[in-house]
Amino acid sequence: MRPLRHPGFVAGALLVALLVATALLSFVWTPHPATEIDVAQKLKRPDAQHWLGTDGLGRDIGSLLIVGARASIAVGLIAVGIGSVFGITLGLLAAARRG
Secondary structure, three states, X not given: OOHHHOHXXXXXXXXXXXXXXXXXXXXXXOOOOOOOOOHHHOXXXXXXXXXXXXXXXXXXXXXXXXXXXXXXHHHHHHHHHHHHHXXXXXXXXXXXXXX
16 A cells, blocks of 8 residues: 555554544543642642643643543544535535536
């Protein structure tokens, strides 16, 4: 297959697969509750408990990233949907008017 020989295609496909896998993982597991606020743990550096540290409200950044993968996929699907609706509509209109 020709696309598999192109390094850019392979890299993009791997990144998309990683994003989808992360989004699917977020439905069954996150290291910590993503929305749980723990002000005592705010702005901690990465350690064994919080792999990427915590934010200003004490939320685990790794958990936020894992859950955020869902939003990234949703935004992408919505954008493609909107573009498809407008593109198909304009294409049909152009075909009906012969260009």
